[in-house]
Amino acid sequence: AQKVTQAQTEISVVEKEDVTLDCVYETRDTTYYLFWYKQPPSGELVFLIRRNSFDEQNEISGRYSWNFQKSTSSFNFTITASQVVDSAVYFCALSEEAGRRALTFGSGTRLQVQP
């Protein structure tokens, strides 16, 4: 069965600090997809990034970067020079090609960025 673990329940940083959110996943499929979503205080779920299991290249988008390592089944998310607007709950999620199409979410990490 598929499973996503976000061990960090809550992280608090001061503005301009770098922060990494951890995500560890379990799946029996050889082809799978990993996602990060952001849930700001307003409550909506916003898609950030998708990665497939064949693409282990790290990705950078502005202050955001993602590190995918199949060897450790991890898909970590780093925010560089954090800002107050980054305060939100961040969810890691997994879907499988052969298994369940729907996303399985981790429990989320609440990030508080203090001014």
Next chain:
Amino acid sequence: DAGVIQSPRHEVTEMGQEVTLRCKPISGHDYLFWYRQTMMRGLELLIYFNNNVPIDDSGMPEDRFSAKMPNASFSTLKIQPSEPRDSAVYFCASSWDRVGTEAFFGQGTRLTVV
């Protein structure tokens, strides 16, 4: 496109009443998902549809919950009778029929059963 549209945004009802949540997916999307978010259980999948057909309803908590998708542009999630433990935020999401594609979420319906 306006995105996934859910109604109502907030619902307060008394225990025992019937509650119907509504969802309009993004036009052209073939998959529709219903999720529930609570502090205790996080984001859990209730049911999902492909081309209006229910594919997996193993997450539906019990017979009090039912979901329908009569056409490609509308789905409902019904709770009858409602109980206080059903209080949660219910999200609807939709996606294209491509493996590994992301799901787009609606704003959610915050349900409070008193």
